[in-house]
Structures are given as structure tokens and as C-alpha cells.
Amino acid sequence: MAEKHGISPSTVSRIAHTENGLHDLWRQARETKRQHAARRIWFKTIATHPNAILDELRTMAPASYTWLYRNDGQWLQASLAGVPAYKGATRERVNWQERDEQLSLLVQAAIDALSTTQLPGKPITLQQIYHAVPTLKKYLGKRDRLPRTRRIIQAAHHGEVSTSHNTTP
Numbered sequence: 001m002a003e004k005h006g007i008s009p010s011t012v013s014r015i016a017h018t019e020n021g022l023h024d025l026w027r028q029a030r031e032t033k034r035q036h037a038a039r040r041i042w043f044k045t046i047a048t049h050p051n052a053i054l055d056e057l058r059t060m061a062p063a064s065y066t067w068l069y070r071n072d073g074q075w076l077q078a079s080l081a082g083v084p085a086y087k088g089a090t091r092e093r094v095n096w097q098e099r100d101e102q103l104s105l106l107v108q109a110a111i112d113a114l115s116t117t118q119l120p121g122k123p124i125t126l127q128q129i130y131h132a133v134p135t136l137k138k139y140l141g142k143r144d145r146l147p148r149t150r151r152i153i154q155a156a157h158h159g160e161v162s163t164s165h166n167t168t169p
Contacts, residue, residue, distance in 0.1 A: 035072055038064040042079060052134075053084050060134050096145040104148040106133050111156045124156045 002009045016023045041064040045057055058065045068076040110132035114124050130137050143150050
């Protein structure tokens, strides 16, 4: 507004605070804009990861989830209707060998995709891998149970990118 009308920002602020109701309208418009942005990001996250549970979705869009939780809780709860329930609640025994196989395939596919866009000789970072495979984050404390996945990540992190054809256990 200041640039558009050729006045100082402090003049705009002073007018906004002295004009009855103008500051409140501005604050309300800002909140509405933030609400629409948070809802749009949250919907996009759910749409792009339809099988993700709530904890996974929260790690993918933490700022939007937090804002919605604090400011638009009723809408947030309604948006979770199609989200699968927490899968760990059944306390099923985990087949770590199978889990390692599945995660290693996901990680290798992500590394293959990342290596096509990465500069030659530059190692793929752990952050890039975790961003590409968000479910991997919850297994950070269980790395000892995922030897194949761990080897693939270490190789990629140290610049030894392999293709998915030569990932032997």
C-alpha cells in the first residue's frame, strides 16, 4: 500500500490503526488467507498420499497441520474422515525382514529418481532421502533391524549411487 500510494509504511500503519474497524478487517483478511492456504496444503498432502496415516501426514505438512489444529480444529477433524486409522494400534508382530525389503525398494527407487537430477559426483543427502520417503523417518530408531535399507542409504550418502538392478542383500 505504501509503495502504491507513495507514502511511508508507518503512515499506512497509523491510518490502519486510527480508522475504525480497518485494522480488524485487515487482520480478518490475513487470517482468512492463512486458513485457505493451510487447508489447501493439507488437502494436497492427503490427496498425494492417500494411504498415509495421520502421523505421516503431520510430518509431511507440519506447519499446516499445526495451524489448523490450533485455529480450525473442527474443519481439521472433518478432513481426517478418509485418513486410515493408526495402523500400529493392533500390536501386530512386525516382520522386520519384509519391512526391510519394502523400505529398501522404496529408498532405492527414491535414490534412482534423485540421482537423475543430482549433479555428478555430489552425494545424495539424508534429508533428500527422508523427504522422498517420509515413512522412513519413523524407523530411525530401528536402523539395526533394517540392514539392507541402511546399506542402500549409506551407499547413496557416500556417493556410491547404485541402480535398482544391483541391490543385493
